[in-house]
Amino acid sequence: MEPRISIITLGVKDLPRARHFYEQGLGWSVSSVSNENIVFMKIVGTILALYPxxxxxxxxxxxxxxxxxxxxxxxxxxxxxxxxxxxxxxxAVKAGGKITKSAQDTAWGGYSGYFADPDGYLWEVAWNPHFQFNPEGTLSIPN
Known part of the structure; x- marks a missing residue:
């Protein structure tokens, strides 16, 4: 098995609300293959899907x-x-999310905080000085 995550699918309570949060609130682009039953968003390195x-x-x-x-x-x-x-x-707050942990310095030398989306999924927003981004925008970690 090749080590990769192709799609992350979040089970949501209200698909239109979830789509609005990610598309309008966070500014993510929705793929044309989306429909009234499922939403796909291409994000750097993977795909996020929203599904009831x-x-x-x-x-x-x-x-x-x-x-x-x-x-x-x-x-x-x-x-x-x-x-x-x-x-x-x-x-995220302006889009309808809720901060669960304010941004703060971390024990590992970075800076991070957490928000919950409208369905309660927790997102960490982190700056890690030990990780670098590849030119295509994916995160690179040491071997």
């Missing part, structure tokens, strides 16, 4: 019983400059 939670649970053959607490994973958006962390957190 009940359909996603059905597709995976699991019960749709969303945990209202911590979902045991986070998504991360790394930035090139420290000041971008606070800017993106504020952009």
């Amino acid at each position: 939670a009940e359909y996603l649970a059905e597709d995976a053959d699991v019960e749709n019983n969303p945990n209202q607490g911590f979902r045991q994973f986070t998504l991360a958006h790394n930035v090139r400059e420290r000041h971008q962390v606070a800017e993106i957190l504020q952009q």
Whole structure:
């Protein structure tokens, strides 16, 4: 198996609201293959899909019983400059998200904060001086 993540699909409660948050609020581009049942956004290095939670649970053959607490994973958006962390957190709030942890210095020498999107998915916005971006915009980490 080749190590890669091709698509991250978020099960959402309200597809139009979720689309608005990411497209209008965060400024992400929606792919033309999207329709009234699923939204695809090409982001650097992968694809983000938004799909109604009940359909996603059905597709995976699991019960749709969303945990209202911590979902045991986070998504991360790394930035090139420290000041971008606070800017993106504020952009998320204006779009309808909620800051769960304000931007602050980290124990590992970076700067980060967290927001929750309207469906409660946690996003870390981080500046890490130890990681570099490749020319195509993907994050590079040491071997």
